[in-house]
Amino acid sequence: xxxTKWLVSLAGVLICSSNIAFADFTWNGFLTVGGGxxxxxxxxxxxxxxxxxxxxxxxxxxxxxxxxxxxxxxxxVQVLAKGSREFEPEISWANISYNVNDDLMVRVGRYQMPLxxxxxxxxxxxxxxxxxxxxDVYVDVASSQNGINxxxxxxxxxxxxxxxxxxxxxxxxxxxxxxxDLVTEWRKQWGLVGTMAFxxxxxxxxxxxxxxxxxxxxxxxxxxxLNNIDGLRAVLNSLPxxxxxxxxxxxxxxxxxxxxxxxxxxxxxxxEPGNFLFVTEFTDLDYKSGPGADGNTxxxxxxxxFGDWMVHLTHSESDQDAADLSSKIPLIPTVTxxxxxxxxxxxxxxxxxxxxxxxxxxxxxxxxxxxxxxxxDTEVTDNPSRxxxxxxxxxxxxx
Numbered sequence: 001x002x003x004t005k006w007l008v009s010l011a012g013v014l015i016c017s018s019n020i021a022f023a024d025f026t027w028n029g030f031l032t033v034g035g036g037x038x039x040x041x042x043x044x045x046x047x048x049x050x051x052x053x054x055x056x057x058x059x060x061x062x063x064x065x066x067x068x069x070x071x072x073x074x075x076x077v078q079v080l081a082k083g084s085r086e087f088e089p090e091i092s093w094a095n096i097s098y099n100v101n102d103d104l105m106v107r108v109g110r111y112q113m114p115l116x117x118x119x120x121x122x123x124x125x126x127x128x129x130x131x132x133x134x135x136d137v138y139v140d141v142a143s144s145q146n147g148i149n150x151x152x153x154x155x156x157x158x159x160x161x162x163x164x165x166x167x168x169x170x171x172x173x174x175x176x177x178x179x180x181d182l183v184t185e186w187r188k189q190w191g192l193v194g195t196m197a198f199x200x201x202x203x204x205x206x207x208x209x210x211x212x213x214x215x216x217x218x219x220x221x222x223x224x225x226l227n228n229i230d231g232l233r234a235v236l237n238s239l240p241x242x243x244x245x246x247x248x249x250x251x252x253x254x255x256x257x258x259x260x261x262x263x264x265x266x267x268x269x270x271x272e273p274g275n276f277l278f279v280t281e282f283t284d285l286d287y288k289s290g291p292g293a294d295g296n297t298x299x300x301x302x303x304x305x306f307g308d309w310m311v312h313l314t315h316s317e318s319d320q321d322a323a324d325l326s327s328k329i330p331l332i333p334t335v336t337x338x339x340x341x342x343x344x345x346x347x348x349x350x351x352x353x354x355x356x357x358x359x360x361x362x363x364x365x366x367x368x369x370x371x372x373x374x375x376x377d378t379e380v381t382d383n384p385s386r387x388x389x390x391x392x393x394x395x396x397x398x399x
Contacts, residue, residue, distance in 0.1 A: 026066045029399045032125045034058025034083070036392035043385035046378070047135065048084055049392070058131055058394050059083035060123055064093070072099045080123060092123070092144050107149040114164050114193045115143070117204050117268040117281050126396035129277065129362055131372050134299040134316035136356055137281055145170035145189060159198035166191050180220050185213040187259070202270040210264070212290070214257040222342060229255055232342050236329075244336060247328035251343060254325050260290030277303040277312070287323060293350035295320035308364040315357050322351035353381040369397045 036057065038049035048057035064078040078093035095109030112119055116138055121127040132138070147168015154161055167190040174182040191208035218230035226232045236252040254260075268281040282298040296319060303312030326343040329336050360374035373393045380386040 024068050028064045028066075030060070030062045030124045030126060031397045031399070032058060032060045032131075032394050034131060034392060034394035036390055038388060038390045040388035041384040042387075046386070046388045047376075047390050049390055056083035058125075058392060059087075060125070061087075062092070062123055069096075073097070074099075082123075095149075103152055103154045105151045105153070107151070108147070110144055110146050111149050111166075113143060113145050113166065113189075113208075114149075114191065115206065115208060115264070116266060116283075117202075117270065117279070119143070124396075124398065125372070125394060126368070126370055126398045129301075129303055129310055129312050129372075130314070130358075130360060131374050131392055131394045134301075134314060134356065134358075136316035136318040136354055137283055137297040137299050145186065147189070159196045162193075162195040164191070164193040166193075181216050182220075183215040185215060187211045187213070200272045200274075202268075202272075204266075204268040206266045208264040208266075209261065211259050211261050212257070212292075213259055217257040220346075222346070226342060229346060232339070232346070236339060239336070239339075244330050244332065247330065248336070248339070251325045251328050254290055254323075255343070255346065257290050257292075260292065261288040262286060262290075262292065263288070275305040277301075277305070277310075285320075291323050291325065291347050291350065293320035293322055293347070293352070295352075310362040312360050312362070313358070314360070316355070318352055318354040320350060320352045322347040352383070354386070355379050368399060369395065371395055 033055070034057065035053055035055035036049045037053045038046040038051060040046035040051070044050060060083065061081045062078060064076065066074055066076040068074050074097050076093055076095055076097065077091065079089055080092040081087040081089045091110060093110055093112065095107050095111050097105055097107040099105050112122065114120065116122070116133070118128055118133055118138075122133070122138070122143060125131055145166075145168040147166060149166040149168075150164065152161075152163045167188075169189055170186045172184045172186070174184060187210070189208070189210040191206060193204070193206040195202065195204045197203075218228060218233065220229045222228055222232060226235065233252040233255050236248040236255075239248045241249075263286045264283065265286075266281060266283040269279070271278040278301070280298065280300040282296065284296045285292075286294055297317065299314055299316035301312060301314040303310050322344070325347055326340045329340055329343070331337060331340060356376055356378040358374050358376035360372065363371045365371055371393070372395075374391075376390045376392075378387055378390070
């Protein structure tokens, strides 16, 4: 059914485009057909895969159309359909760019946020050596946003330099997560990104503050008699200030997950001397308020090319520490001890310690087409249902 909706949407685009067939349109596309099998330590799935081969999780189809409206103005639209979302079509790009000069471009509309080293072509699997970048680092939430993006790109004698600024907002529907309909609202989201590339060395830094609200978070279920997070907040707010001070009400405010500020930063280094590839990326997440977990993620990957083949190894880690909200509530036996345990249970949901090792191979067997295979072993501390092994393969094409 979802695939049919995608085809109908695509047909609609083509029919509409026939009315302007003589306009200056440039069409590009990319396709990944992927599949895999998992061996989870516990549970039925791991990274979206089951214990029998399935052919959907890594499959992606993207079509992009751009038109030069003048020598300085270009309109671009990109439609994306991912197997992991049952091929529901979505508009990932829809923007108008203005080239101020050869070095400066201003873009408004919907665009890919430059959070990571590979953000500009995050869904184009053909553009990098993995089937997909390490999921311990690359989180597929709110990867696009609506706003303004300013890009300065200039070649100097010593290096190619790119500087970016962006500002905007976006909503991401997480309906069904944990049995609750949730919508993440990203506001006041801006960032500064700097990249330098010289010879076979690329260095990248980024700084990205944002305000986050999770609509529907109060409905996340908890055991009776609290029933949900709003129930926990109501009990915390009902405690007498003379008994517990203001700490309980402060925790209740933090659990609202409303307009919480967080800062996301990253650093990356890529080396490509000859046939060798070395790339590493580090991210740091700092919640200034709210129940979200602070922490960092990183990966290191190395590979060697020989002819049309490449072999690569990758190690990645994610270490997220639960927010220490309950320490604001004084421990009073039979009065607050149960509430403290409930708060720790809520914040502990975001705590994770995860490591993944993977071995992969890529074969460019035809122009614009590549075959990839990867074997990954993931271990999540204290959560066997997210640990185990996955074997994946994919065919990538750009056209």
